[in-house]
Amino acid sequence: MLVMMASRSRTLALAGAILALVLCGQGGAVPLLGRATAAAPFDLAALVAAAKKEPPLVTLNNSGVVKDIVANFTAKYGVKAVGTKADSLTQVQQVSREVQSGNVKLGVLSIEDGALVQGRLIPQHFVDNWVPPDMLDSIPKKWQNPLVQIWDAKVVAYNPTSYGACPITNIWDLTDPAWRGKVALRDPLETPEEITWFSWLTTEDNARKLAAAYQRRYGSPLQTKEKNAGYDFIVRLAANQPILTKSDDDSASAVGAPGQTQPPVGIMSLGKFAEAPPKGQKLAPCKSVLPWIGYAYPRYAVIAHNTPSPNAARLYVHYLMTAEGAAPTINQHGGFSANLDVPPGQHEYLGSHAFWEKNLVFLDPTGNDRAWQMRDALSDLWRLSRR
Amino acid sequence: MSGAIAAPRAPWRGALVYQLQRARYEPTVALGAVLLVVLAYLVVVPIGAILSDAVRVQPGDEARTGQPAGHVTAYYLWRAFGSPVSRLLLWRPLLNTCVVAIGVTLLALILGGVLAWLVVRTDLPGRKWLAPLLVVPYMMPSWTFALAWLTVFKNRAVGGPAGFLETMGISPPNWLAYGTVPIVVTLGGHYFPFAFLLLGNALRRFDSQLEESASVLGATRWTTTRRIVVPLMLPAVASAAVLTASRVLGTFGTPYILGLPVNYSVLSTSLYQSLRGGSTGVMAVLSAVIIAIGVAIVAVDSWLLREQRRFVTVGSKGAMHRRTRLRRWRIPAAALAGAAVGATVVIPLGTLTLSTIMRVPGRFEPGNFTAEFWIASRLPAFVGYPTGLLRGPGLAAAAWNSFRIVGLAALLSGALGLFVGYLAVRTQGTRLSILLRQASFLPYLVPGIAFAAAYLSLFAVRRGPIPALYGTLSLLVLALTVAYLPFASRAGIAAMMQLGREPEEAAQVCGARWWQRLWRIVAPIQRGALAAAMILPFIAGLKELSMIIMLATPGTDVLTTLSIRLQDYGYPQLANAAVLVIVALSFVVTYLGQRITGTSLASGLEG
Numbered sequence: 001m002l003v004m005m006a007s008r009s010r011t012l013a014l015a016g017a018i019l020a021l022v023l024c025g026q027g028g029a030v031p032l033l034g035r036a037t038a039a040a041p042f043d044l045a046a047l048v049a050a051a052k053k054e055p056p057l058v059t060l061n062n063s064g065v066v067k068d069i070v071a072n073f074t075a076k077y078g079v080k081a082v083g084t085k086a087d088s089l090t091q092v093q094q095v096s097r098e099v100q101s102g103n104v105k106l107g108v109l110s111i112e113d114g115a116l117v118q119g120r121l122i123p124q125h126f127v128d129n130w131v132p133p134d135m136l137d138s139i140p141k142k143w144q145n146p147l148v149q150i151w152d153a154k155v156v157a158y159n160p161t162s163y164g165a166c167p168i169t170n171i172w173d174l175t176d177p178a179w180r181g182k183v184a185l186r187d188p189l190e191t192p193e194e195i196t197w198f199s200w201l202t203t204e205d206n207a208r209k210l211a212a213a214y215q216r217r218y219g220s221p222l223q224t225k226e227k228n229a230g231y232d233f234i235v236r237l238a239a240n241q242p243i244l245t246k247s248d249d250d251s252a253s254a255v256g257a258p259g260q261t262q263p264p265v266g267i268m269s270l271g272k273f274a275e276a277p278p279k280g281q282k283l284a285p286c287k288s289v290l291p292w293i294g295y296a297y298p299r300y301a302v303i304a305h306n307t308p309s310p311n312a313a314r315l316y317v318h319y320l321m322t323a324e325g326a327a328p329t330i331n332q333h334g335g336f337s338a339n340l341d342v343p344p345g346q347h348e349y350l351g352s353h354a355f356w357e358k359n360l361v362f363l364d365p366t367g368n369d370r371a372w373q374m375r376d377a378l379s380d381l382w383r384l385s386r387r
Numbered sequence: 388m389s390g391a392i393a394a395p396r397a398p399w400r401g402a403l404v405y406q407l408q409r410a411r412y413e414p415t416v417a418l419g420a421v422l423l424v425v426l427a428y429l430v431v432v433p434i435g436a437i438l439s440d441a442v443r444v445q446p447g448d449e450a451r452t453g454q455p456a457g458h459v460t461a462y463y464l465w466r467a468f469g470s471p472v473s474r475l476l477l478w479r480p481l482l483n484t485c486v487v488a489i490g491v492t493l494l495a496l497i498l499g500g501v502l503a504w505l506v507v508r509t510d511l512p513g514r515k516w517l518a519p520l521l522v523v524p525y526m527m528p529s530w531t532f533a534l535a536w537l538t539v540f541k542n543r544a545v546g547g548p549a550g551f552l553e554t555m556g557i558s559p560p561n562w563l564a565y566g567t568v569p570i571v572v573t574l575g576g577h578y579f580p581f582a583f584l585l586l587g588n589a590l591r592r593f594d595s596q597l598e599e600s601a602s603v604l605g606a607t608r609w610t611t612t613r614r615i616v617v618p619l620m621l622p623a624v625a626s627a628a629v630l631t632a633s634r635v636l637g638t639f640g641t642p643y644i645l646g647l648p649v650n651y652s653v654l655s656t657s658l659y660q661s662l663r664g665g666s667t668g669v670m671a672v673l674s675a676v677i678i679a680i681g682v683a684i685v686a687v688d689s690w691l692l693r694e695q696r697r698f699v700t701v702g703s704k705g706a707m708h709r710r711t712r713l714r715r716w717r718i719p720a721a722a723l724a725g726a727a728v729g730a731t732v733v734i735p736l737g738t739l740t741l742s743t744i745m746r747v748p749g750r751f752e753p754g755n756f757t758a759e760f761w762i763a764s765r766l767p768a769f770v771g772y773p774t775g776l777l778r779g780p781g782l783a784a785a786a787w788n789s790f791r792i793v794g795l796a797a798l799l800s801g802a803l804g805l806f807v808g809y810l811a812v813r814t815q816g817t818r819l820s821i822l823l824r825q826a827s828f829l830p831y832l833v834p835g836i837a838f839a840a841a842y843l844s845l846f847a848v849r850r851g852p853i854p855a856l857y858g859t860l861s862l863l864v865l866a867l868t869v870a871y872l873p874f875a876s877r878a879g880i881a882a883m884m885q886l887g888r889e890p891e892e893a894a895q896v897c898g899a900r901w902w903q904r905l906w907r908i909v910a911p912i913q914r915g916a917l918a919a920a921m922i923l924p925f926i927a928g929l930k931e932l933s934m935i936i937m938l939a940t941p942g943t944d945v946l947t948t949l950s951i952r953l954q955d956y957g958y959p960q961l962a963n964a965a966v967l968v969i970v971a972l973s974f975v976v977t978y979l980g981q982r983i984t985g986t987s988l989a990s991g992l993e994g
Binding site: 251278380384 | 446447451471472475543544545546547548549554647648650660662663664665746747767769771772773846847848849854855856857858859940955956957958
């Protein structure tokens with residue numbers, strides 16, 4: 001019976017898609033939704049009409065702001081949608097199992113694990129990439145496959161009540177015995193995004209910067225058994241008994257809980273700084289750490305293969321790329337949209353865009369293939385280096 | 388009707404037609420065979436599927452193994468048993484599992500045994516009140532106590548809001564806050580009611596004249612204990628030990644909450660992490676290990692039960708149950724029993740309740756108390772659950788899912804169990820009857836978390852006419868139904884044993900068809916048994932976590948997964964509040980169940 005229901009909803013979806021095509025044909029010379037060239041007009045109204053006939057859109061998002069985004073989306077277009085916060089591993093599990101079983105319920109994934117999206121979900125046809133045709137020119141080419149929705153950042157944070165200024169000035173401080181057991185970060189084995197960051201640290205260019213920073217910190221060049229300074233940093237960080245948390249919220253409260261004399265520092269996403277005051281936490285980002293204060297990472301938007309609401313999914317992706325759709329995330333997290341037409345926001349906690357470029361490692365989609373190939377080895381390196 | 392019998396064309400054909408005719412009126416054998424096939428598919432095939440996953444290349448692992456998907460490989464076995472990370476994936480979790488299982492079993496036996504003796508065999512004041520209270524810990528979700536522990540003892544070695552003690556300036560050491568010690572204590576506090584009930588029942592049947600005769604014959608107290616009490620109690624002790632150990636093997640919530648923050652894993656949490664990390668092959672290997680241990684434990688149990696038959700206490704009407712007078716130990720013993728209730732029920736629930744009304748845990752200042760975690764219409768910093776627990780739609784949806792899934796599973800499980808009982812009893816003495824009993828008991832050997840892994844593996848894709856069920860509620864319902872079948876079919880067999888064939892035969896003589904007999908005679912008579920067979924799975928399902936967390940998708944939260952997810956997001960007040968809601972529901976349902984069936988778990992123990 002369930003199968004029948006699923007196939008019926010698929011039939012409905014198909015009917016909706018055909019209808020959309022017909023409507024599109026009337027609106028202009030668009031042969032297929034989404035395959036339009038940048039020059040061809042993009043018929044948003046047709047997409048909305050088609051989306052309204054589909055089952056409610058189901059979307060997962062690494063961030064809890066999805067509740068607000070979905071509510072605004074439904075208010076604007078009258079297209080029903082359900083949004084749930086889910087981490088990358090959960091999203092990957094669900095979409096791959098749903099597509100394999102043929103019971104696809106998901107529509108759009110807003111997911112941070114780009115290496116896995118590019119290395120596995122797209123090649124195995126678990127998700128499809130779709131770039132809004134009217135935005136092909138305003139989204140940089142290198143951010144289009146898979147489509148980057150928004151840039152967020154994770155930076156070193158400290159408790160300003162306990163320390164007057166950020167006690168971390170060099171990234172190697174995090175591996176120093178002085179900070180043993182006092183660095184909070186999300187468990188890399190639970191958060192593959194951290195492993196992607198590790199893979200970026202091991203590129204030759206970045207390893208060189210790390211080695212230079214080491215020399216500045218300790219006065220002598222780094223002696224290491226590992227392949228380069230990047231690997232060495234990972235091993236030392238793992239061995240320094242970091243506080244591994246299940247979420248950035250936990251990292252934030254480890255660092256920012258009031259009444260601590262020697263609180264830990266942590267690496268966490270920008271959203272935590274906005275959430276800190278209402279929770280009574282004291283939290284501030286470090287603004288000067290050699291060679292970087294953290295890393296900028298994309299959140300991608302991809303569509304589940306064979307989703308029952310393909311037009312609603314496209315409409316939602318389109319909405320995410322508009323100023324309105326990006327606003328809740330930017331206001332909460334302080335990141336910037338991959339659509340460069342969207343004003344970058346105030347960056348209350350991290351200053352200008354130029355400051356990002358200078359002080360953060362950018363986990364560009366260009367490094368995803370490398371990160372995916374290295375993932376197992378780096379995960380095992382992390383596991384085995386823990387004390 | 389008679390024509391077919393009257394005109395047989397060939398002898399074999401006549402026999403077949405006759406058998407078919409007979410089957411119309413007495414279809415038990417045919418139905419039994421069909422049921423056996425269904426049970427085999429629901430119980431045996433999933434286990435086969437997961438075992439095969441352990442030695443086949445899983446999709447996505449082609450690059451790692453250098454072989455195409457579906458090919459036979461030893462890669463996962465090597466990774467789990469021999470690779471450098473095997474120590475972290477399997478060996479250390481295995482060791483931890485053994486230590487925890489032994490520790491919990493010992494603690495539960497000692498606590499349960501002493502309390503059972505006090506309640507059943509002594510003149511302990513207030514024992515009438517105590518007996519039902521001592522069963523309460525088992526009615527709460529197994530990780531309730533763990534959350535309460537964390538609320539008090541959590542230190543700064545992990546993230547998130549600190550515990551009460553830390554806030555007050557006392558920093559609990561790691562060994563007290565996480566890992567073996569708290570896991571053993573909290574699980575012991577949850578599982579000791581097993582030992583209490585089993586040992587209590589055994590003690591109740593124990594004839595105190597045996598001890599008295601021994602002491603008349605000049606035996607010392609020690610000799611009496613060693614030669615009479617211990618041998619007679621051994622089977623009950625062994626059963627309690629086996630039951631506790633096998634539950635601990637599959638438990639997930641407590642080691643997840645108290646172990647993982649410090650990288651302390653047991654087999655169940657290691658299995659869950661493999662699932663999350665997408666290492667299906669390693670997950671299959673770990674499931675196989677858990678199943679193997681589960682089978683070994685039950686094998687030991689059945690061996691011990693065979694041993695038990697060597698002792699037969701001939702109870703007669705003269706059996707006496709004289710209570711030991713505690714005299715000056717009455718008050719200390721009562722204090723001890725009261726402390727057990729306090730430590731396993733009152734303090735955990737009190738702590739959790741307190742934690743849900745404090746902004747900063749452990750700061751006892753008037754301004755710090757608030758009802759906002761229950762009723763606020765907006766919690767600004769909690770983006771994942773932005774309202775008080777009772778206000779958000781999340782709780783209502785999860786509660787509805789819990790009732791829907793668990794209710795349906797309990798209904799199916801109870802009905803199926805009774806049906807298995809009916810068929811097994813009606814075909815008594817045949818091989819079919821034995822196979823039916825065995826197949827319906829088989830899920831008992833497989834700890835829930837491994838069983839769920841097996842279901843994930845079997846129903847991941849469409850197989851022939853069987854649709855893929857991943858992501859549907861049917862998968863959860865089916866898995867829970869089968870997991871609770873052993874209890875339901877036990878109850879079904881016991882109930883059907885007491886119903887003779889005669890009422891049915893009388894109806895048959897009157898021309899009633901088989902389904903009419905079933906519907907109008909068997910079902911009404913067994914109504915009470917059916918209710919009993921459903922209520923137990925329902926209560927168990929309401930607090931089930933380990934299976935559901937494996938099978939449910941983020942969109943379909945039930946109450947237990949909602950609580951764990953809130954804990955993961957770092958909202959302990961909301962997580963604790965959700966657990967309190969589960970506890971309250973569990974109490975209400977248990978109370979209603981006892982009212983409906985007129986039974987009580989602890990009834991009769993206090994004499």
